[in-house]
Amino acid sequence: MASLTIKNAVKRYGNVEVLKGVDIDLEDGEFLVLLGASGCGKSTLLNMIAGLETVTEGEISIGDRVINDVHPKDRDIAMVFQSYALYPNMTVGKNIAFGLEMRGVPKPEREAAVFEVAKMLQMDHLLDRKPSQLSGGQRQRVAMGRALVRRPKVFLFDEPLSNLDAKLRLEMRTEIKRLHKRLNATMVYVTHDQIEALTLADRIAILKDGEVQQLASPAEIYDRPVNMFVAGLVGSPPMNFITTKVSRTEKGFGAEIYVRAHGAEHPILLDLTDHSTSVAPFVGRDIVIGLRPEAITQAGVGSVETQSFASEVDVTEATGADTLCILNWNGKEVMARVSFGYAQIIEGTMEFAVDMSRASLFDPDTETRLD
Structure with missing residues (x-):
């Protein structure tokens, strides 16, 4: 695992400035949630960390390495998407192992790693099934397993629970929290759901119009919001x-x-x-x-x-x-x-x-x- 540093990160599309000088310093093993309404820039920032978007200005570092110009596959990150992004023609086991196979990991080592992760996620009995035979929650577990098996330096989550019903969201929140505690992994998680943010995060970065309004622990953001926007966004019902x-x-x-x-x-x-x-x-x-x-x-x-x-x-x-x-x-x-x-x-x-x-x-x- 590694620390993550975002220093004065700016993203422009033509004359439109989507991110306006974001500064975040994430410690090794910390769980950061990026929270905000649609269009605030949180997914853009996550994509910049992943290498799916370029950085217009500023620096993004994993550990001591600046990754602005590093290809996504060489950044040692793993991403869990909202849409699961599973291969429908592959079994659960092959979906989880695919990334390792592409990296040339020997088959015995792949199989051992897949079984370990599947057991951790309580789906070792599902390894021979296809994605079409799984529930939404099980598919999301497979997507998480595919990320976990690689043991990356940083895990990125892009609204992974938004397609699940309320009961499954609660179960998967608990699962993600348990995984973070067990792995002590560095994680960045994007959501517009403030309940997810408050229950999962070590710290929350609240974004509005491409700027960080407050970066603090869930308790501090709830009890001492820095402005009325943060106070009205966090809390159900609102302040x-x-x-x-x-x-x-x-x-x-x-x-x-x-x-x-x-x-x-x-x-x-x-x-x-x-x-x-x-x-x-x-x-x-x-x-x-x-x-x-x-x-x-x-x-x-x-x-x-x-x-x-x-x-x-x-x-x-x-x-x-x-x-x-x-x-x-x-x-x-x-x-x-x-x-x-x-x-x-x-x-x-x-x-x-x-x-x-x-x-x-x-x-x-x-x-x-x-x-």
């Missing part, structure tokens, strides 16, 4: 954004919002004292308060520092383990997350608690984080 003015209070600082309860709107002062350093320059000015749904829950749950007040429930959405409640704050929909049992008794106005220590604050003009 609530509430625009309000900062004011001084007896305790320090606060922000007034209007909450609909008992058929009318009532002013509530949210305590911003925990964020004093960030909000002090914004007294009398607008800020955006970001609250994840789990920071707004039923009264009596969570930190003793939570603020409790009544709020009218417009709609409830049961999700199984818990329930989402749609509230009306400042004339906008705000989503709260409560326990399933609590939601069964909701009628009209109920008591909710807000944990302001978990709030993220943003400048409404630049949309960047304040603290």
Whole structure:
């Protein structure tokens, strides 16, 4: 295995700049997920690492070797595609072994390597079948086996689970996580699914319009997003954004919002004292308060520092383990997350608690984080 360094990588197609100076330094054995919406440049970056796209400017290195001008077959990488890309006329065993055969690996060595990988992926009983006789999940295992058997320096995954149903995606996520733990391999994984990113990655690089918005651990990206784009992209349901003015209070600082309860709107002062350093320059000015749904829950749950007040429930959405409640704050929909049992008794106005220590604050003009 090896480290991967991307230094000021730029990709242009004519006058269109698809990647705008990407810098990523990936340690040996690290799992990086490239996350973003369609067209953000994540697949282009992966293809540049693979050698399927040229680098307009900058450098890409595997270990100490710059690979900009190295042919794809000589980069010692393996790629798993969205479409499986299996040979339909070959058995599972031959599909896995094909790359080794092309490299002139002796047959006994090939067979031993194929059996080892097939056993690791729990498909050693499928080696004599053709791809047409396999399920989607089994085909993806074969594609992964073909990559694993080569023992490359870097594994590349291009949205490998997007063709699978929800249950199979969950199973394959677990399989990929287990493989990474077992192999301690360097992996780069492209997805637009933020659940995949949060569950698989050591670090996530979030891309927008060809630029890295944030490169950090899943926990840091979830709890401390650097801007409103990242905050809105990661999290399901997404973060609530509430625009309000900062004011001084007896305790320090606060922000007034209007909450609909008992058929009318009532002013509530949210305590911003925990964020004093960030909000002090914004007294009398607008800020955006970001609250994840789990920071707004039923009264009596969570930190003793939570603020409790009544709020009218417009709609409830049961999700199984818990329930989402749609509230009306400042004339906008705000989503709260409560326990399933609590939601069964909701009628009209109920008591909710807000944990302001978990709030993220943003400048409404630049949309960047304040603290």
